Amino acid sequence: MLYSEKVMEHFSNPRNMGELSDANGVGEVGSPACGDIMKMYLKIENSIVEDVRFKTFGCGAAIATSSMATELIKGKSIDDAMKLTNKAVVEALDGLPPVKIHCSVLAEQAIKTALADYYTRLGINPVPILGELPDPEACHVH
Numbered sequence: 776m777l778y779s780e781k782v783m784e785h786f787s788n789p790r791n792m793g794e795l796s797d798a799n800g801v802g803e804v805g806s807p808a809c810g811d812i813m814k815m816y817l818k819i820e821n822s823i824v825e826d827v828r829f830k831t832f833g834c835g836a837a838i839a840t841s842s843m844a845t846e847l848i849k850g851k852s853i854d855d856a857m858k859l860t861n862k863a864v865v866e867a868l869d870g871l872p873p874v875k876i877h878c879s880v881l882a883e884q885a886i887k888t889a890l891a892d893y894y895t896r897l898g899i900n901p902v903p904i905l906g907e908l909p910d911p912e913a914c915h916v917h
């Protein structure tokens with residue numbers, strides 16, 4: 776089987792899908808090569824990710840990785856959310872086929888972009904905290 780049971784399960788029954796009207800950090804990343812788009816909404820209070828939602832216009836692996844990524848950062852500190860790597864998301868899903876790894880990078884980037892938006896709204900330059908934001912096209916150079 777190409778996809779693990781966990782991938783199929785998160786694809787069929789995605790967690791935290793939708794929008795957050797009271798989000799205070801929103802990030803959208805797109806992949807010009809495949810045309811997929813992922814949007815992350817974060818509600819951060821006292822440095823904790825109190826709530827998170829995602830919208831993914833993309834392939835099944837992108838949906839499964841965004842679902843898993845939201846589960847991995849919900850209730851966690853900003854620091855933990857910042858450190859979430861696509862590798863950790865892929866491991867939590869029991870792996871992805873190599874051609875689908877770039878989809879998981881989209882989830883990591885969407886979270887970082889949403890965190891950058893959160894800092895920017897507070898008047899804080901996110902670059903010293905998060906580093907240069909990933910180039911969305913970078914997900915196809917792996």
Ligand code: FES
Nearest residue numbers: 809811834837878
């Ligand atoms: Fe584009 Fe999966 S094929 S995100």
